[in-house]
Amino acid sequence: MTDGSIISVKQLVKVFKPQIRAVDGINFEVKTGEIFAFLGPNGAGKSTTIKMLTTLLHPTSGEIWVNGFNPMKDMDAVRKSFGIVFQDPSLDDELTAYENMEFQGYMYQVPPKIRKQRIEELLKIVELWDRQKSLVKTFSGGMKRRLEIARGLLHHPKIMFLDEPTLGLDPQTRNQIWQYIQNLNKQEGITIFFTTHYMDEAARIAQRIAIIDHGKIVALGSLEELTKQTNTTTLEEAFLAITGSKIREESAETMMDRHRRSRGGKN
Amino acid sequence: MRTIYILWLRQIKRYLRSRARMFGSLGQPVMYMVALGYGFGPIFQKAGGGNYLNFLVPGVIAQTILFSSIFAGIELIWDRQFGFLKATLVAPVSRLSIVLGRTLGGATVSTIQGIFVLCLAFIMGFAPVNWFMIPSAIVFMFLIALLFTALGTCIASLLTDFHAFQIIINFLIMPLFFMSGALFPIDGLPLILKRISQLNPLTYGVDALRDVLSAITHLGLGQDGLVLGLLTLLILVTASWLFNRIEA
Ligand SMILES: Nc1ncnc2c1ncn2[C@@H]1O[C@H](COP(=O)(O)OP(=O)(O)OP(=O)(O)O)[C@@H](O)[C@H]1O
Ligand SMILES: [Mg+2]
Numbered sequence: 001m002t003d004g005s006i007i008s009v010k011q012l013v014k015v016f017k018p019q020i021r022a023v024d025g026i027n028f029e030v031k032t033g034e035i036f037a038f039l040g041p042n043g044a045g046k047s048t049t050i051k052m053l054t055t056l057l058h059p060t061s062g063e064i065w066v067n068g069f070n071p072m073k074d075m076d077a078v079r080k081s082f083g084i085v086f087q088d089p090s091l092d093d094e095l096t097a098y099e100n101m102e103f104q105g106y107m108y109q110v111p112p113k114i115r116k117q118r119i120e121e122l123l124k125i126v127e128l129w130d131r132q133k134s135l136v137k138t139f140s141g142g143m144k145r146r147l148e149i150a151r152g153l154l155h156h157p158k159i160m161f162l163d164e165p166t167l168g169l170d171p172q173t174r175n176q177i178w179q180y181i182q183n184l185n186k187q188e189g190i191t192i193f194f195t196t197h198y199m200d201e202a203a204r205i206a207q208r209i210a211i212i213d214h215g216k217i218v219a220l221g222s223l224e225e226l227t228k229q230t231n232t233t234t235l236e237e238a239f240l241a242i243t244g245s246k247i248r249e250e251s252a253e254t255m256m257d258r259h260r261r262s263r264g265g266k267n
Numbered sequence: 268m269r270t271i272y273i274l275w276l277r278q279i280k281r282y283l284r285s286r287a288r289m290f291g292s293l294g295q296p297v298m299y300m301v302a303l304g305y306g307f308g309p310i311f312q313k314a315g316g317g318n319y320l321n322f323l324v325p326g327v328i329a330q331t332i333l334f335s336s337i338f339a340g341i342e343l344i345w346d347r348q349f350g351f352l353k354a355t356l357v358a359p360v361s362r363l364s365i366v367l368g369r370t371l372g373g374a375t376v377s378t379i380q381g382i383f384v385l386c387l388a389f390i391m392g393f394a395p396v397n398w399f400m401i402p403s404a405i406v407f408m409f410l411i412a413l414l415f416t417a418l419g420t421c422i423a424s425l426l427t428d429f430h431a432f433q434i435i436i437n438f439l440i441m442p443l444f445f446m447s448g449a450l451f452p453i454d455g456l457p458l459i460l461k462r463i464s465q466l467n468p469l470t471y472g473v474d475a476l477r478d479v480l481s482a483i484t485h486l487g488l489g490q491d492g493l494v495l496g497l498l499t500l501l502i503l504v505t506a507s508w509l510f511n512r513i514e515a
Contacts, residue, residue: 076359104354
C-alpha cells in the first residue's frame, strides 16, 4: 500500500456463477481524507466493488487494503474502519426511525451521550425529527432513504462508503446532506467513497473521479483531467464520451442483429 | 454485551408490536387442548392412562415453543430478504454475539408464548402437581426455546429465500412434534418409532416439562436437562459457524 492512501485495490476480480465478470481486474487507490467518486453505468460493477471493500463479498481474486487491513483476513479491523450507506434498503421496517438510529448506535458502540446528541442532529438534518416515533414501514421511499443516510452517518469512522446515497431525494435534501458530508470530511478528515448517477453532484463534490464500465476502470482523475482527456467541458459530456457512446453503439448493433435474425427466421 | 442486548430488544419490540403473531400462534395449542383434551380425555382415562389433560398440557406447551422458536430463527431469511441483515453484518461486532442476541430474543418470545399457553391451560382446568415447580418449568421452556431458535437460525443460514418454507414445516417441524410424545406416550410405540423419537430433542423437552408440571416422567429430569443443555450448546456453535459464512 502506497503511503497516504487509505484504500488500495490491485487486480481485483469478482466473477458471479454463470460467468458474469462483474469486476474485471481493477486497480485504484483512494488517498486518506479524499472525496472519491466511483461512477459508471448500471451494472458496471460499482456496488460489487463496494461489497468486496466492506467484507460483504469475497473477491474471486486480487488484493484489497482498507485502512491497512485485508477485508478477507482482518474482517473485524476493517469493519471498525468504515461506515456505509447501502444502495438497497437495509432498515428495520418494524422499528421506529429513532429505534433504527439507536440500534446503529449500539452496534457501533457510540457512547450514549454522543449517540443521543447525534441522533437528534441527524434526524433534524434529514427532516425526520418530528417523525422519530413513527414506524419505518409508514415512511415514503424518500423518507426511508433519508433515514438510511442519517443512520450511516451516526458513527464517525475513518472511511465512509456511500452507494448512491441521494438516489430519489429532492434537491434541497440532497444539498443539505452533501453539505453535512463535506463538513465531516473537512473537520474530521473522514475519507468519502461514493457512487452516484447525478453527474453534477460528482463534479461538485469529488476531488477525484473513477469511471468503471463492464467491470473495468476506463478513466481516473480529477474533473479537469477527465474533461481535458475527452475534449469536453462538463463531467456529463466526459462521462458519455468515455462510456455512453460505446454502449449505444453496442446495444444498437445487437438490436440490429436480433432484428435481422428474427426477420430471417420468419421468412 | 451491548450488541446482544440491542438485538434481543429488537426481537422483543417486534413481537410486542405484532398482535397477529401473539394471538395467531395461540390458536393451534388451544385447538389441541380443547379437541384432544376434552375429546380424547375420557378414552385415555379408561385405558388407564390417567388424567389426559395433565399429560397433554406439557406437550402442547412444548409444541407452541417448537413452532414459535423455529419461526423466530427463520426470521433471519426475512431480514436478509428485506436487507436489514447486511447492516448487521458490516458492523464491527463478533458474529457469535449477533447469533446469541438473535437467539436469546427469539427464545424469550417463545417462552412468553409458552407461558401464555400454560395460563390458558389453567383456565381449562389444568393444575400443576406443585405450584413451586412453575419456575423450573419456565427454565425448561427457555432451554427448549433456545435449542430450536438456534436450529431455525442454522436452517436460515443455509437458505436464501422462503421457497423452502413449506418443506421445513412438513418435513421438520411436524415430524419433530409428532415424534416427541407430546400427544401420546412413546412407550407404546413400535420399537423403530420409539428409537426415532429417542433421537428427537423435543422428546427430552416434553419429558422434562411433564415431569415438573405433572410429575410424569419416562427418562428422568437429569437426563433431559443434560441432553437439552448439550444439544443447545452444540447447535448454537453450529449456528454461529454457519452464520459466519453468510455473504450479502
Ligand atoms: N449476487 C449476484 N449474483 C449474480 N450477479 C450479480 C450479483 N450481484 C451483481 N451481479 C451482476 O454484477 C454486475 C455488476 O453489478 P453491480 O450491482 O455491481 O452494478 P452497479 O455498478 O452497482 O450498478 P447500478 O448503478 O445499477 O447500481 C451486474 O451485471 C449484475 O447483474
Ligand atoms: Mg449499484
